[in-house]
Amino acid sequence: MFSLFYGLWKYIFSETQFRVLILGIDKSGKTTLLEKLKAVYSNSEGLPPDRIVPTVGLNLANIEASNRKLIFWDLGGQPGLRPIWEKYYEESHAVIYVIDASCPSRFEDSKSALEKVLRHDDLQGAPLLILANKQDLPGAVSAEELARYLDLKKLDERVFMFEAVSGYNGLGIKESVEWLVEVMERSKRTELLRARAGVTDAGA
Numbered sequence: 001m002f003s004l005f006y007g008l009w010k011y012i013f014s015e016t017q018f019r020v021l022i023l024g025i026d027k028s029g030k031t032t033l034l035e036k037l038k039a040v041y042s043n044s045e046g047l048p049p050d051r052i053v054p055t056v057g058l059n060l061a062n063i064e065a066s067n068r069k070l071i072f073w074d075l076g077g078q079p080g081l082r083p084i085w086e087k088y089y090e091e092s093h094a095v096i097y098v099i100d101a102s103c104p105s106r107f108e109d110s111k112s113a114l115e116k117v118l119r120h121d122d123l124q125g126a127p128l129l130i131l132a133n134k135q136d137l138p139g140a141v142s143a144e145e146l147a148r149y150l151d152l153k154k155l156d157e158r159v160f161m162f163e164a165v166s167g168y169n170g171l172g173i174k175e176s177v178e179w180l181v182e183v184m185e186r187s188k189r190t191e192l193l194r195a196r197a198g199v200t201d202a203g204a
């Protein structure tokens with residue numbers, strides 16, 4: 001009985017650390033964005049772009065924003081590494097999907113990889129932030145143009161937003177994080193993950 005109340009207590013009062021998964025095909029700029037997030041939100045400088053190499057494992061960033069703790073998981077986007085993404089779905093509160101907005105020849109690959117992400121049951125109800133990245137480059141399409149191009153059908157029941165960003169100059173980074181915190185706070189997905197953690201603890 002005690003463990004049941006303890007589980008309930010934890011469910012109501014525990015401070016959630018939001019886990020955000022950063023996905024997108026290779027070279028879309030995920031790790032550069034992660035390093036920019038560190039530079040903007042923590043005391044860490046973040047790696048400069050010229051020292052960032054293609055990701056094979058997992059990169060992490062812990063930040064605090066709007067009085068909330070967030071952890072970002074950045075995975076490799078090369079085709080052979082994409083099957084690993086789903087191992088992280090179940091634990092994630094939200095997904096950031098990064099697209100190189102300056103490279104239309106790769107939009108199709110980005111779109112089909114994203115559609116596969118959205119079809120996965122383990123990500124049901126997870127808020128989705130789609131970033132039109134590399135806005136510092138002259139040819140980059142706007143967030144609206146990218147949304148039109150992607151024309152996503154599987155977004156029903158999911159909170160989502162498109163945002164124009166640049167991992168180089170930091171455009172749109174704060175707006176993105178503020179939006180994420182706001183939607184994760186009141187998302188059913190957060191309730192679900194909290195309840196699951198409470199139940200696990202109570203049953204332990």
Ligand SMILES: Nc1nc2c(ncn2[C@@H]2O[C@H](COP(=O)(O)OP(=O)(O)OP(=O)(O)O)[C@@H](O)[C@H]2O)c(=O)[nH]1
Pocket residue numbers: 024025026027028029030031032033049050052053054055056075076077078133134135136137165166167168169
């Ligand atoms: N101009 C410009 N270039 C960028 C930006 N973000 C990343 N790049 C460049 O794009 C290339 C790929 O960046 P990464 O951050 O390694 O991309 P990634 O998505 O993490 O790639 P994988 O780890 O292979 O999945 C690098 O040459 C970066 O310097 C940006 O905002 N603007």
Ligand SMILES: [Mg+2]
Pocket residue numbers: 030031032053054055074075076077
């Ligand atoms: Mg990377």
